[in-house]
Amino acid sequence: MRRANAGRRIPGPGGRVREEDEAAVSGARPVPGRRGRQAVHADSGKRLGEAHPRQEGPVDLRLVPPALAAWATAALTLDAAPGLVGGLVAGCLAAAVILLVVRRDRARNVPVMPGRPRSAGPRVTLGAVDGAGTTGRRRVWPRVTVAASLLCAAAAAASAGLHGADLRRGPVPTLAGRYASVTAEVELTSDPRLTRPRVRGDHVMPDSVMIEAEVRRVETADRTVVATRTPVLLIVDAGSRGGGGGRRAGPHVREESGGGRGPGGGEGSGGAKGPEGRPEALWLALLPSTRLRVAGRLAPALARGDRFAAVLRVRDGAAPSAVGRPSAAQRAAGRLREGLRVATDGLPADARALLPGLVVGDTSRITPELDEAFRETDLAHTLAVSGSNLTIILALLLGPPGLAQQVERRGLAPRLGVPLRATAVLGGALTLGFVVVCRPDPSVLRAAACGAIVLLALATGRRRSLVPALATAVLLLVLYDPWLARSYGFLLSVLATGALLTLAPRWSAALRGRRVPPRLAEALAAAGAAQALCAPVVAVLSARVSLVAVPCNLLVEFAVAPATVLGFAVLATAPVAMPVAEALAWCAGWPARWIAGVARTGAALPGAAIDWPGSWAGALLLAVVTVVAVMFGRRLSRHPWLCAVCGVLLLLVVVRPPPLTRVLTGWPPPGWRLAMCDVGQGDATVLAAGDGAGVVVDAGPDPALVDRCLHRLGITRVPLVVLTHFHADHVAGLPGVLRGREVGAVETTGFEEPVEQARFVRKEARARNVPVVRAVAGERRRVGALEWEVLWPPPLPAPEPEGPNDASVTLLVRSAGLRMLLLGDLEPPAQRALSRSPAAALVRGVDVLKVAHHGSAYQDPDLIRAVAPRLALISCGADNPYGHPAPSTVAALRAGGAVVLRTDRDGSLAIVGGGGEGGGGGGELRVTRD
Template identity: 60%
Template sequence: MRPGGPSAAAAGAVTEGRRPGGADLRLAAPALAAWAAAATALTADGACVALACTAAVATACLLSAVVRRGAVGAVATVLLCAAAGGAAGALAGAEVRRGPLAELARRHEQVSVEVTVTGDPRATRPRVHGPARAAPAVVVEAEATRLVAPGGAVGVRTPVLLVAHQSWRELLPSTRLRVEGKLAPPVRAGERLAAVLRVSGQGPPEVLGGPSSLQRAAGRLREGLRAATDGLAPDARALLPGLVVGDTSRVPPDLDEAFRGTDMTHLLAVSGGNLAVLLVLLLGPPHLAARAERRGPAARLGIPLRLTAVLGGGLALGFVLVCRPEPSVLRAAACGLITLLAIGTGRRRSLLPALAAAVLLLVLYDPWLARSYGFLLSVLATGALLTLAPRWSAALRRRGVPPRVAEALAAAGAAQAVCAPVIVVLAARVSLVAVPCNLLAEPAVAPATVLGFAALAVAPVALPLAKGLAWLAGWPAAWTATVARSGAGLPGAGFDWPGSWRGGLLLAAVMGAAVLAARPLVRRPWACAGCAVLLLLALVRPAPLTRFVTGWPPPGWRLVACDVGQGDALVLAAGPRTAVVVDAGPEPRAVDRCLRDLGVERVPLLLLSHFHADHVDGLPGVLRGRAVGVIETTGFAEPAGRAAFVRHEAGRARVPVVEAVPGERRRIGELSWEVLWPPPAGESAVAEDGPNDASVALLVRTAGLTLALLGDLEPPAQQELWETHQDLPPVDVLKVAHHGSAHQDPRLLHVLRPRLAVVSAGAGNPYGHPAARTLTALRAEGAVVLRTDTDGPIAVTATATAVTPGRSPTPAHRRRGGRAGRAGPGRRPGGPVRPGRAGRDGVSAPRPRGGRVGGRGRSSGPRPPPAAGSAVAGRWWARWRPRGRPEGVAPGKGQVVSTQPSYSSASSRRAATSRSPFGSSRTTSHWASSASSSPARASRTIWGSSSRPKRSPASSAASPAASRSGSTSRCRTGSEVPEKEKALLTRSLCGMPRRSLRGECHGRMGCWGRWPGRLQPTTCSPPSRSPWVRRISSSTAPCRRWWRRPVRPTPTPTSVTSPPTRSSPARSPS
C-alpha cells in the first residue's frame, strides 16, 4: 500500500543532500494549495469554482501590486497556484460529466461505442456469492471516442471502464476497439469514470486499430521478462515482473494478501527506487553526479554532463512507458526530470523543492491525481524519507546503533509512520510486522531489481541469457516472498482498526501520543528491551500464553465451527495438534487463521461435503503449511469448475482425492464417524438432483458426544435420510443444514432433538440465513442455537461451548421478551447483551457482558463446577440453572452451553472467569432437580461422561403433594397455573412486595421453597430476565441473596442423597 518505501530513499532522483541552512519549503505551500483546490474542484459546481478562482486571482494581483516581497508575496503565490489547481480540476471534472454517456449510464442503456485502450487489462479476483463463484473477468480502462447510434455517430471523449472476457487480457494501450454492451454508472461517485460498460458476448474484441510503435516495443519488453521468468519457482515467477516493471498479473491471491498484510505492496508498485537504480547505473553515485570524478558509464565513455542529463531524461520517459503511467511512477519520473534539469544547468539540487515542484506540475497536468491514494502514499513516503528519516537516523547513531542499521530502520519507520493512517483508511487494519518485514526484504530488493532490469533489456535479443539473469534474480525475489508470507502468517501480524478517515485520524493521534510517551524510554535500555519482548510476544502469541490470556481455544475442545463468513468450515479434534476438517469455507485466509488459532498442524482427513464455492474455495488455506493425509469428497462432481479446482489444488500439494462411501466408518483416536449420506450412485434420485442434496452427511462420536453434520442437504434429502436410517439417535450437537435456511425437514429435527444447534452463516448475508422459521423450529425441539454470524467461532467441549475472544458475541434473533421467532434488537460488538430466552420453556438465562450463558440439562442432580481453566464465567455460573426435559424424553449428559466472554476490554474481563495464575477458575455450584430425580435421591452427573442416567419410575409417579413436605408453601409448576392466572400474575408482578416472591410460582417466573437456614430452588424455572422483571430484581433481596450465594457441592464423585424432607414433582412440557 506504500509506493515509494525505504528503497526509494533517493526519491527517484539524484541529489547532493539538503541545504546547509535546513529544508527548503518555499514550494511546499503552493503545491499543497494547488493539490487541495484540484481535489475539491473535481466534483464541485463549475460556477462556484469559477467565482472562487476569480476571487483568488484578484486578491493575488492586489497583493502583488501593493507588496511584491516578503510574506505577502508568498501568499499571492499560494493563491495563484490554488486558482490554477481549481481551474484545472473543474475542467477535468466537467470533461468526465459532459457528453451523452453519463446520462445513458444512468438509464442502463445498451450501446455501441468506439474506444481507445488507455491501460493494461487487469484480471479481477473471482468472488464467492453463496454457493456460486463469480466468473473471472477482465477490466480495461479506456476512453470512448465515438458513440454509434441508429441515427448516426457522435464524437465523444469520455473515460469508461470495460468489463470483458478473459480473452481481452492481451490488449495493449493505444489499441482502438469497437464494443457493444450495457452501460452502468460508476460504483462510487467522484471517480475518474463516466460509465462502466459490461461488454456483451464472450468472444475476442473487435480491433479497429493496433497499438502504437512505442507501446508495441514496451509490450515486447514486458513479454520478454515474463518469458524469462517462466522456469522459476512459483513465487519468484510471480513476483519478479512486479518488482521490476510493476506487472502483477501473475501474483496469486494468497501472495497478494501476504504483501498487503505486511504493508509491502509498495515493492510491487514501481516507484522512485526502481528509477534511482537506473539513474545510478547511468550517472554514478548520487553525491558525485555533477562532479568531474563521476564514476558512471556516461563519464567513462566521455559523455558531457549536459548530454548525460538528456540521456537520463530519455531513460526516465522510457521508464514511464514500460512501467505504465501509474501515480507513483509519474511522481518518481517528475522528481527525476527536475533533478536532471538542475544537473544539466549546473544549479543547486534539493529534493524537497523537487518533490514540491513535481506535485505542483503533476496536479496541474492531471488533476485526478489529487484524489489518488497511490499518489498520496507516494508523496507521503518520499516526504518522510527526506524529512523524518535523516533526523531519526542521526538520533539512532548517537545512541550507538550502527550507521547502516540506523539508516534502514529510520527509513522504514518514518515511511510507515506517515503512511499508516492512510493505509488504515483503505485496509481497516494495522500491521505490526510492517517495519521488520520491510527491513528484512530491503537487502533483496536492489539485486532483484538490477538483475531483473538486465533480463528485461536482453530478453528480446538473447532469451537464454535473460533466463540466466532471471534465475539469479529469482533468489532474492523468492526471499522477499518468504518474508511476506512468514510475516503475514504470524498470529499477531496485525489487528483491525476503523476503516475511515476518522479511523485514520485516530491512528495518527495514537501514534503521536505513543511517540511522545516513548521519548523518555529511549534513554532506558531495559525499558526498550521490555517493549521489544512484549512486541515479540504479541507477534508470536505462544499457544499457552494465548490460552491463558484469552481462554481460546478452550481446553479439551472437540468441535469448532470456524467463522469463515457465508460458508462452512468445521474442525474435529483427533489428537494433539491433529484434527479432521469438514469443509474449507469460501476464503483460504479465514480457515487458515482458524486452524492456526487452534494449533492444528496435521489433518489426516479433509472432507469436502460438496463442491460449492462456499465449501471448497478455502482449500488452499487448509493445505498451507499442514500435513494433509487425504481429501474425501462427494461422488457428485458438480459444479465441474469447482471440482476441477479441488483436484488441481490437491495435485499441487500431492494429496490424494477419494470419494466418500456410504456406510463407511472410521476412527482416529477418540474420534469416530459414519457416513450417512449420499447413498451409492443410482440408488437415490434425490441425491442426484444437485450438489446440495449430494452433500456428505456424517454422524460423529467423540468423547461421549454425538454430533450430526448435515452439509447443505435440502428437505427431500433430509426426509430420505431419516427414512433410510430409522435408528438415528438424539444428538448433542447439530450442524444445521444449508446455513440455517428456511428449507428444513421438521421431522428430522424432531428425530435428532439436538441440545445445541450450530449455524454457520456470514454476517449480513443477502440470503437471510439463518431463517427465523428454522431458529423457531430448533428452539421448539429444545435446542440452544449459536451462530457464527453473531457469536463468532464456536467451540464445543465436553463441558462448554465457547466463542472466540477475538469477537464479542451478539444475541441471536430474538424478541426483547425472550420469545423466539422474530428478530429482536441486536447490539454492537462489545456492548451489553440483551436478555433473551434460550429454550422452549421460555426461560431466559442471565448472561454476562461480552458473553452469555444458557443451556438445557437432561440429567438430574446438581450441576457441577466447570473444569479448571474453563471458559465459563464463574460468578455467573451460580446464577444459571438447568431446565428439565419434557416427560417421555430420556435425560442425557449435563453439558453446559455457554459462550466465551471477550477479553478485549476491562468490562468483559470483570465478567469473565476469575483465574488464578495457574489458569484455574473460581466457580460455584448449586442444587437442581429435574423430572428424572427420585423423591429421596438425586444423581450427580460426571461432566464429559457418556453415560445416560435412566429415568426412575418413582420420579414419574411422584405426586404433587410430595413437593410440599419440608416446604413452607405450595409451589406449582408452570403447567399447573392456568393461562389466565399466568397473565394476571405477569401483569401484576411489578407491583408485588418482596415477600410475595417467596415460595410462590408465578407462571414462568420461577419459585422458591424454604429449607431450614437458606432458600433453595425447586422444580420451577429460574426468574426470567426480561426487562420488566429486571426492574424489580433489585428489590427482591432474598431471591438475589440466594441467587448469588454459593452452595458447596457434595464431595461424593458419582451421586449425592437429597434431604428426605424434599421431593419434586414431575415436570410436564411447557
C-alpha cells in the same frame, strides 16, 4: 575537490576568512572548525565526509502551501458545478492580485537606513522579516506565499473543472443514465487486467476483464453516430478462468481494418502465452492505444466522483474487434514485457509471478493468496511500479549516494567514460524509457516524478532543496491530472517520499548517535519514517494496522535492488538473447523468492495485523498514537534493557504462541472438541484430533479467514479435510487450510458440480501433493479419541441428487462421549431420505447439530424433531443478503429444546464437555466464544 558544506567565504580583517561569517551568510548553524570537520570526516569513513541534516539549515517550505492549496482545490472541485468553479477561479485571482499590489505598495515605503543600500531591502523568509531598524525578527503576514497559493488554487480549480466537464460532456453520460445499448469505438488507455475472484453465495463470480478506455465514436440504437472523447471503464464478462490461471494469451485478435495481423502485430502483444480461443485471453492480449469496436450496455459510473463518465459492459464474451493498431512505442514496450515473461516462465511460481511486478508492474501472475500476503505485510508497494524502481536503476548509472556530482563518482557511466552532462541526458532517456515500458498512465508518471526526487536527494546530498522539489512535483502532477488529488496511491507516494526527505535523515542521525551501524540506521529510519506517515492512510483503506510492516520491509530491502537490477537486465536482453535472459532470470529468481517468502511468513503470523477503525477519525487516532510512540521511543532508547523487554513483548504479540494465548484469552478452551469458525457466509468446522491436529470439515469462502481460525486453534496437522460439496462458500478457502500445514488427504463428495470448483479443489490439492478421495456412506474413520462415520451420500447405484446441496457429505462424529451431527447443506429431499435410511436411528438425540445450509428455511421438520439436539450451531455471515438464518428454522430448533448459537452474532464457537455415560447425552456441555 570541494569541501562538504562549504558556503560563501567572506574575508575578515587582514584578508582572513572567519568560519563564523561563513555560517552566518549561509544561514546555517556555525559548523565545527577545521579540526572538528576532520574528525567528522574520519568518523564517517568517507573521503567527502557525511552531511548532517541539522547542518543544512532550515527547510524551505515556501512552495508547500501552494502545492497543498492546489491539491485540496482539485480534490474538491472535480465534480463541482461550472458556475461554482468559475466563481472560485475569479475570486482566487482577484484576492491574489490585491495581495500582490498591497505588498508592492508597502515595499515602496520601506525606510532606508544610513549606510545601507536601498536595494538590500528587508531579508524575507517564510513568515518572518528582518525589518530595517529592528533588533530581531517580527512576524508578518506572508503575502507572497498566500498570493502564490491563491494563484495555484485558481489554476487547480480551472484544470479540475475542465477535467470534470469532460465527464459530463457529450452523449455518453446521458446514454449511461438510460442504460442504453450502444456500439462504440474505443481507444484503450491502460493494460487489461482480470478482476480478483469473488465468492457470492455458493458460487464464484465469473472473471471480468477491466480496461480503462476513451469512447471516440458512439452509435446508438437508432443508428445515430456521434464523435466524442469520453473516459469510460470497459468491463468484459469473460466467464470462468478455467485452466487459464489468469495468464495472458498471445495476439489472436481479429483485425477489421486491412486484414493484417492483430493489434500486437505479431510483434509482442504484452501477454504471456495461454490457452488460445478463450475470450478473456484474447482481451488480455490487447495493448494500450489499440482501437476497438465493441457492442455493450452503458451504465453510470460505479461511484460518485469517479474518473470515468460511465461503465461500458460487454456481456457476450466475443473476441475483441480491432479497428486500429497500437502505437509503435506501445508495440515496442509490449515486446519487452513479453520477453520478460517468457524468460521467467521456468522459475518457481513465486519468482515467476513476482519478477514482472517488480520490474514493470505486471501483476497478471500474482495469485490472490500471494497478493493478500503482500497486503498484510505492507509490501504491496513492491508489486506496483514505484519511484524506487527508477531510483535503483539511476543510482546504478550515476553512482553511490552523494557522489553523483563529485569527481569520485563511481557509477556505471563514469566507468565507461561518459561525461557528467551526457550522463544526465542518458538518465533522462532511461526515465523516458521507464515511463514508456511501464505505461504512461498517472501512476507511472507519479512514480517517475517521486523517484526522480528521491534520486536528487541521493545524488546531491542537499536535502534542504528537495522539499520544494517535492512540492513542485505535486503541484505539476495535480495540475496535469487533477484526479490524482483523490488518489490514495498518490497520497501514499507523497507521504512516503516526504518521510524519506524529512524524517528519515534525522532519525538516521539519531540512531547513529546511539552507536547503530550506519547502514542499519539508514534502513531503520527509512522504513520507520515511511510507516509512521503512511500507516494512518493504510488504516483507512484496510481497517487494520500491520505490526510486521517495518521488519518485513527491512528484511526485503537488501533483496529488492538486486532483483530489480537483474530484472531490468532480463527485460533488456530477452529480445536479443533469450538464453542469457533466462540465466539472468534464474539469478533474479533467488532474491524474488526471498521477498515472496518474507511476505508469506509475515502474513502467516497470527498477530501480523490488528483491526483498526477504517475511518479518518481512526486515521487521526493512529497518528496521535504514532506520535506518542515516537516520543516514548526516544526516551526508551536510553535504556537498553527496557528496549529489550518491549521487543520481546512485541514479538509475543505478533507470534501469539497458542499456550500463552490460551492463558491470556481463554481461546481455545482446554479440552475443546468442536470449533465452528466465523468465516462469514460459509462453513468451516474443526474437530479436535489430538495435540495440534484437527479434522477440518469445509473451508469457507476466504482462505485468510480459515487460516487465521486454524492458527488461533493451534492446528498444525490436518489428517483429513472433508469438503461436503463443491459450492464456493465451502471450498474456496481450501488454500488457507493447506497453507503451511501437514495435510493427509482431501475427501469430497462424488457429485462434482460445479465443475469449475471441483477442478479448483483438485488443482490446489495436486499442487501440494495431497491425495483426493471420495466419501461414501458407511465409511468409518478414527484419529485418536476422535471417530466419525459418513451417513450420506449413499453409495452407487443411487438416484442422482437434485443438486450439489443434496450430495453433501454428512458426518456423525463422536468425541469424548459427545455425539455431533454435521449436515453440510442438505435440503429437504435429502433430509427426508436420510431420515428414512438405516442411519436414522443413529442420529436421534444428538448433543450438537451443525444446522444445514446456514439455517435456511429449507429444512425438514421431521428430521429436526428426530435429531432433537441440545445445541444447534449455525454458520452464516453478518447482514447476508439471503436472510440466513431463517426465523422459522430458529423457532423450530428452539421449540425442540435446543440452544441456538450463530457465528454472525456470536463469532467463532468452541464446544467443551462430554456426552454422559455411554454417549447417551446428559453430560455437561459448555460453549466458549472467541
